[in-house]
Amino acid sequence: MRISDVIEEFIKDLFDDGSDAIEIQRNELAEHFNCVPSQINYVISTRFKPSQGYYVESRRGGGGHITIKKVNNDKEDYIMHIIKNIGNELTSNEVDILISDFLSYNIIDTKEAKLLKVATSDNVLKLSKDLKDKVRARIFKNMLLNI
Amino acid sequence: MRISDVIEEFIKDLFDDGSDAIEIQRNELAEHFNCVPSQINYVISTRFKPSQGYYVESRRGGGGHITIKKVNNDKEDYIMHIIKNIGNELTSNEVDILISDFLSYNIIDTKEAKLLKVATSDNVLKLSKDLKDKVRARIFKNMLLNI
DNA sequence: TATCTTAAAAGTCAGAGAAAGTCAAAAAAA
DNA sequence: TTTTTTTGACTTTCTCTGACTTTTAAGATA
Numbered sequence: 001m002r003i004s005d006v007i008e009e010f011i012k013d014l015f016d017d018g019s020d021a022i023e024i025q026r027n028e029l030a031e032h033f034n035c036v037p038s039q040i041n042y043v044i045s046t047r048f049k050p051s052q053g054y055y056v057e058s059r060r061g062g063g064g065h066i067t068i069k070k071v072n073n074d075k076e077d078y079i080m081h082i083i084k085n086i087g088n089e090l091t092s093n094e095v096d097i098l099i100s101d102f103l104s105y106n107i108i109d110t111k112e113a114k115l116l117k118v119a120t121s122d123n124v125l126k127l128s129k130d131l132k133d134k135v136r137a138r139i140f141k142n143m144l145l146n147i
Numbered sequence: 148m149r150i151s152d153v154i155e156e157f158i159k160d161l162f163d164d165g166s167d168a169i170e171i172q173r174n175e176l177a178e179h180f181n182c183v184p185s186q187i188n189y190v191i192s193t194r195f196k197p198s199q200g201y202y203v204e205s206r207r208g209g210g211g212h213i214t215i216k217k218v219n220n221d222k223e224d225y226i227m228h229i230i231k232n233i234g235n236e237l238t239s240n241e242v243d244i245l246i247s248d249f250l251s252y253n254i255i256d257t258k259e260a261k262l263l264k265v266a267t268s269d270n271v272l273k274l275s276k277d278l279k280d281k282v283r284a285r286i287f288k289n290m291l292l293n294i
Numbered sequence: 295t296a297t298c299t300t301a302a303a304a305g306t307c308a309g310a311g312a313a314a315g316t317c318a319a320a321a322a323a324a
Numbered sequence: 325t326t327t328t329t330t331t332g333a334c335t336t337t338c339t340c341t342g343a344c345t346t347t348t349a350a351g352a353t354a
Contacts, residue, residue: 062340065314125286
């Protein structure tokens with residue numbers, strides 16, 4: 001088995017505790033596997049690409065490290081599913097319920113929640129009942145698509 | 148964890164009582180962390196830059212000290228100023244200009260820009276001309292208040 | 295009082311050290 | 325042969341250190 005595969009597996013195992021971000025030190029890892037440090041870069045660039053669901057950050061210098069984050073597209077799938085299930089109209093109450101669901105599932109952060117809420121609130125729209133819920137549905141769905 | 152990060156955190160914790168300016172003594176702090184005094188300068192110059200929302204002043208000589216102020220009210224002031232200058236109506240064109248100004252002054256990030264844009268776009272609002280620009284102004288201003 | 299002196303701060307800057315990144319050539323595998 | 329993996333020399337970025345400089349307050353002296 002090639003060393004790259006072993007390192008790949010080792011890194012993936014670090015996620016086993018359920019965390020969605022892990023941190024490694026390039027030189028330390030290279031020493032552990034008895035390979036040159038740049039081998040770690042190779043593994044990362046071939047096996048932890050965004051298209052494979054990972055996002056990588058790093059810092060050089062003393063105490064430097066490499067952070068690998070798992071990005072899941074569960075989020076996008078969930079949002080698309082919700083959007084499809086919102087009809088042509090949406091009440092302020094329904095918005096509140098959706099937003100609180102999104103927050104508890106960590107689909108959006110509190111800032112996005114505030115923006116969604118304010119952009120679709122009765123006070124801001126100030127429209128007749130029949131127009132209001134239609135406009136609200138359109139704004140809400142389109143904003144969601146951009147989150 | 149690197150010593151610079153520890154010192155950074157220590158200083159930031161000093162703001163926890165809500166004050167927007169804190170005062171430290173360079174030598175004292177260096178002694179506390181068992182590092183050379185210039186390390187404090189390093190931390191300040193890399194972690195407390197104006198671009199990071201801090202403003203630093205100091206005095207030498209007996210009883211000298213370093214004062215760190217939290218600023219970044221610039222952003223809020225600017226936003227408030229803009230909001231006050233937006234009337235009751237706002238065209239799609241005006242939105243585009245404002246958003247591109249905000250972006251170039253780093254008042255908002257690209258995600259916020261997209262949300263502002265989509266929530267106020269003609270296609271989404273789909274209202275008669277007289278209503279549209281009024282609703283757009285309200286949505287835009289209220290969203291800005293929450294950025 | 296006015297000035298001079300000294301000590302107590304903070305500031306600067308360049309060099310050393312500690313990481314990670316790059317890239318192309320060699321080697322191995324498909 | 326073509327593609328993937330491995331290697332290592334060189335680069336870049338970030339952190340830490342210490343010698344030296346500058347500024348200022350406070351005390352000493354005329």
